[in-house]
Amino acid sequence: MHVKDIPHPLTIANFRAYFVARLASTVAVSAQAIIIGWQVYAIARQTMDIKQAAFLLGMIGLLQFVPLFLLTPVVGLVADTYDRRWIARGTTALLTINAAALGLLTWAGMLTLPYLFVAAVLIGIARAFSGPAYSALAPNLVPRESLPTAIAVSSIAWQAGMIAGPSVGGVLYAIHPDVAYGSISVMLAFSLTMVFLIGKVPQPAAQKDRRPLHRVIDGFSYVRDNRLVLAAITLDLFVVLLAGTTALLPVFARDILHVDAAGFGILAAGMGIGAATASIWFSFRPMKTEVGVKMLGAVVLFALAILTFGISRWFWLSFGALVVAGAADMVSVYVRQSLIQLHTPDEMRGRVGAVSALTISASNELGEAESGFMASILGPVGAVIFGGVAAIGITLAWAWLFPELRHARTFDPKDHSSPEKNKEAVS
Template sequence: MADALHPLRPHPFRIANFRAYWLSRFTGTIATSAMSIVIGWQVYNLARQTMDVREAAFLLGMIGFAQFVPLFLLTPLTGLAADTYDRRWIVRATTALLLVTAGTLGYLTWVDRLTLPALFGAAVSFGVARAFAGPAYSALAPNLVPRESLPTAIAVSSIAWQVGTIAGPSVGGLLYAIHPDVAYATSTALFAVALAFMFLIGPVPQPPAQTDHRPLARIAEGFRYVRNNRLVLAAITLDLFAVLLAGATSLLPIYARDILHVGSQGLGLLAAGMGIGSAVTAVFFSVRPMKSNVGVKMLISVVIFGVAILTFGVSTWFPLSLAALIVAGGADMVSVYVRQSLIQLHTPDAMRGRVSAVSQLTISASNELGEFESGVMASFLGPVGAVVFGGVGAIAITLVWARLFPELKLARTFDPPDMLQTQPQHGEPKL
């Protein structure tokens, strides 16, 4: 804690702009998480009126795919936008879009005219908003704090997101049990609060807008940077494939309704499970930032993540299922913390938007496309078979990446000059 109080390393919460940023992200994440769980629950319930479990599971996967498509198509351009335009205004515009989307779904629910096409349209709108907001949010944080405070800022910012993922699903599930209108009204109000906090952020330094009229070349530059920095590439792709295979969040409505039999209230707790583990881990890192053996710790955490998902897949006891998700969330937070710290500390500010966009693209592929993969696998193997397959796959991917990218095992600290304890010389065998 002494480092956080050092005059050259002020705690991020001492900076007014960062406080507004944190509160905006916190309230916006609660609203987004609440809406996501409610949308999934409504899609599954509507589908189960005419479909069996496997067909409804496939439809849940398609919700993830509907969010991934705009993210995949727009992310390269949104990274360029975050390096060209005022990042605050990008976040403000996307938050306004989410506010309108939540309000629209709330109105359709209120007048009893909500349909599957409307829910899929909302998923696409979410994908568009997140495509623009993700790189802008990620690139904005380093502009708000001194470089020395950035690892702590990443952990604290993650707390906003992870605590939001705890509160959001729980609040969404409980409010939906009261009445769906209440859940949507609450989300709409929280998006309005998030937008208000974003307007409280004053001017921040940002790289001057590029006017070289070579947008495609600048987009490609971000991809080349990630490709050429093997340590960053390893961290990003390990998270991509592990979560792509082992993502189980899209199948939670199936577990809540047809396997664990806990209803919408239990669904809210299950959806909050990973966020609980992630938030506890993020709080720990905000007080005691990781300083040594960061690469090895990331590899171990992904293996633990796979084991926890495997345990959740075979469990039919609600307390064990919830505990497994909490452990999975804590392990995933270690991976997120290492990956984000590497990206932010190893990327020039003028490229942070584009590199963050590449990172977001892989995260979206692992999350939304992972939901699609889970739904498709569940339609063939059943929900339990799909989750077990994913957990085993995450463990296998980690072992393969440890061999393909020895840079991960050699990574000692986040400081770029001291990142690798030893670098293989030309002609020397790699470990």
């Protein structure tokens, strides 16, 4: 098909509804995450020192990760068996109810740390099911030729939400907590409405000839045997796990950079701004060559930006470092998601997406827990510096352990060896 004949994803009605739904829900959930972190830290600081309060911030990440870890064997199978639209609808409804409940508790003056921890668990459950469903649904909405652009555009929805969410959450919470939670509930309800507008789309029939347990194992086996996909997934996992800073932003904002809730929102939007800029670029200029080397270089840049953030005491330098880190991280996300989507058969996308979602959550939520725990030992600055240095070491190790990643020229599976050949090359 000629390039001019390839439809842009946003010209397709189902994808437009998907895009808007994902944008609205990401704004809402990221705004809510910022508010939960701020509330946990504020409540904890009433009776605890910085290190103890940072530890509780880490607990928020852990409580979101545990449900996803426990449910991973199930959620991918669910996404490959049932209508992915209804899975997205159900999880969005759960998020809407959860946000409304937190709003009511805040309004009534009854909000406590246990309530916030329960809310974190419910968010983890919702994300466990929604991640594989959303990732497996997007390729069903566009022609295969449009998929790389669809991945970039879908990432724009997520990253734009990451920009707007923290800023909107911080500003609205500074106006009044009731306004913040009310707005979040409305955005999630709107997202739910848009998911209902996605019409019926083709989905592969479930594999009736395979037992559920065998089908679950198939997803893990596919990722294990495709070394290129395995390299991309695990590199992102360990780097963000070690070098993530999201959980510690309330600490840096309040006690190191000394800014209020609005400044905290601006700071928290930094990575999203950089990532969205990169996403917009890729939506018009998709990456085509030397994808592996570019991913490795971007990960090193990400680690250096995190190191800069850790040692900075100037607000705008810290903000700029997070913007650069977000742009570099987006390159890694773009390469990883493109490899997964283009190398995975449609009938397995839910299960492979579940494995990918587990690693993403491990790198994000479990990374938040790791940051909080390390900050309780080394202090927040020491924890960030340790993570940045460790991330550079991991990248160099992966470049040596997985030559398939260094040698990946394009996203096209035809340009790479089969998993069997990859294994033979390593043995």
